[in-house]
Amino acid sequence: MFACLAMVLTVWGLWLGMFVAPTDVQQGEGYRIIYVHVPVSWMSMVIYLAMAFWALLGLTFNTRLSGMLTCALAPTGAIFAFLSLWTGALWGKPMWGTWWVWDARLTSELILFFLYLGFIALTSAIDDARRADKAGAILALVGALNVPVIYFSVKWWNTLHQGASVSLTKGSSMQQTMLEAMLIMAVAFWMYAIAMTLYRVRSIILIRERHSQWVADLPEVKALSLEARA
């Protein structure tokens, strides 16, 4: 269901963004990168916060599902963080004249990307799933300090990266159609992330609970084992 929502919203958002929204006065058509750059960047931060939330829950209440959810979120987060850097580089080249600068916003986003990779490497290097969850949770929590740094970096430091065009307190400085298209794309990517995470967590649960009877009784598993026997 989330996957369908994601697809419908992406088509709608791209239609608005690529065919309806006007040309930008300063950046010409180049600004249209915003329709992927801002959604992937937002989601790279939101997913990390979600991971930190589940990590905290897992550490305090020792719930099993939270560790699995944290693991399931990480790959999508890593992909979004990479895409944020990638689309940012492709936007920076024509507008700033450089693919990359060691500016606070860009550097902290790069750190976020490495935190995702570190989390994935750490959890997959530990064989015991429960211990991997604990170690990963600590990394996720400590790394969460980086998220506000990314968000506020354009305010705290004088950076090449422009300030926020959309703010919760001041509203938006963007043209209406552009803003709508961007927000629709952001919701679409959010739905995509939920779809991927839920799909992935189902596989993780299967693997971890493979010795329990309900897995053997699963219609999917029963059908497959009958097929194998025949």
Add this chain to the structure above:
Amino acid sequence: MIWSSFSDFWSMGGYGLYVWGSFGVTALLMGAEAFWTRRGRRNALSHVLAELRASDANGKDWR
């Protein structure tokens, strides 16, 4: 509609490489992730199945 022709749309006012480079790689990676995730599900299922069969073959019900 703001574009006069397809080539106009494709060139993106001279920013075609950057705009399509962004959208293309985003689509590619998201598609690849969907594919990996689906394959992960299949791998998980076959993993579970292999263990089930092994425990059946042992004749032990240690599940």
